[in-house]
Amino acid sequence: MTVAEPLRPDLARELIDRATKAAARRAKRLRNQLDAVQLGQDRHADHADTKVLRRVLAEHDWPGHRLVGAEAARAAWSLALHADDDADFQRAATTLLERAVQDGDARVQHWAHLYDRTLVNSGRPQEFGTQQVLTATGVELCPVRAPDSLDQRRASIGLPPIAAALNTVRQRLAPHGHADDAPTVVLAGVA
Numbered sequence: 535m536t537v538a539e540p541l542r543p544d545l546a547r548e549l550i551d552r553a554t555k556a557a558a559r560r561a562k563r564l565r566n567q568l569d570a571v572q573l574g575q576d577r578h579a580d581h582a583d584t585k586v587l588r589r590v591l592a593e594h595d596w597p598g599h600r601l602v603g604a605e606a607a608r609a610a611w612s613l614a615l616h617a618d619d620d621a622d623f624q625r626a627a628t629t630l631l632e633r634a635v636q637d638g639d640a641r642v643q644h645w646a647h648l649y650d651r652t653l654v655n656s657g658r659p660q661e662f663g664t665q666q667v668l669t670a671t672g673v674e675l676c677p678v679r680a681p682d683s684l685d686q687r688r689a690s691i692g693l694p695p696i697a698a699a700l701n702t703v704r705q706r707l708a709p710h711g712h713a714d715d716a717p718t719v720v721l722a723g724v725a
Contacts, residue, residue, distance in 0.1 A: 539603075540599075540600070540601060540602045540603035540606065541600060541601050541602075542594075542597075542601050542602055543602075543603075545590065545594075545597065545601070545602050545606070546602040546603050546605070546606035547606075548586070549587075549590070549597065549602060549606040549609040549610050549613070550605055550606050550609045552583050552586060552587075552609065552613060553583075553608075553609030553610075553612045553613055554609075555579070556579070556580065556583055556612065556613060556616060557612065559576045559579060559580075560616065562576075563576060564668070577619075580616065580617070580619065581619065583613050583616075583617075584613070584617040584619070584620055584623060586613075587610060587613045587614060587617070587623075587627070588623055590610065591626070591627060591630055595630050595633065595634070596610070596627075596630040596631050596633065596634035596639070596640060597610045598634040598637070598639030598640045599639050599640065600639055601639075607639075607640055607641075607644075608641075608644065611631065611640075611641075611644040611647070611648060614627035614628075614631070614648055615647060615648055615651055618651075618655055621652070621655055621656065624648070624651065624652050624655065625652050627648065628645070628648045628649050628652050631644060631645045631648055632645050632649075642691045642692065643691060643692060643693060646661070646662040646664055646691050646693065647662075647664040647665075649661065649662070650662050650663070650664040650665045650676075651664075651665055654676045654677075658679075659676075659677040659678050659679040660676055660677065660678050660679065661678070661679055661687060662684075662687055662688055662691065662693060663675055663678050663684050663688060663693075663696045663699065664693070664699075666700065666703055668707065672704065673700060673703050673704050673707065675696065675700065684696055
């Protein structure tokens, strides 16, 4: 699925740079380390990232492994995953990512995360249990369709059992203290 040298290394660098900066902003936001001005700047940057990714998708369809390499394809996925303010764009990106998966040019796990995110954002239960919420009482799984068969669906796309995934999230957040003062936040990018 991967190629030694992507066709568009320039585009790869831009996607990786944007996703890296966006992740740093989200980490600060999660820890309540942004003042009102910074939050506004953060939202503006998120919109700019979505606008750039929208252009990339219009010009190239999904920027998969062949076009930009595995790291930049992951960066594009992360940008689409966090484009929560543009549900139509997120759904369109999900469709393009699904086609890339079918063509062997993207990871099915990335599609599952993005698909779940679009379901949760539209108020529907998710399929693969990739979306959690951080509340004052801890990490909780967003509603899931047919929870009794969740681990089977997860296994079918190479994700670990939900109990292991939730444990990973809880361990990752543990060093950052409690979420007592944090707003409810949808977490993503976690298997």
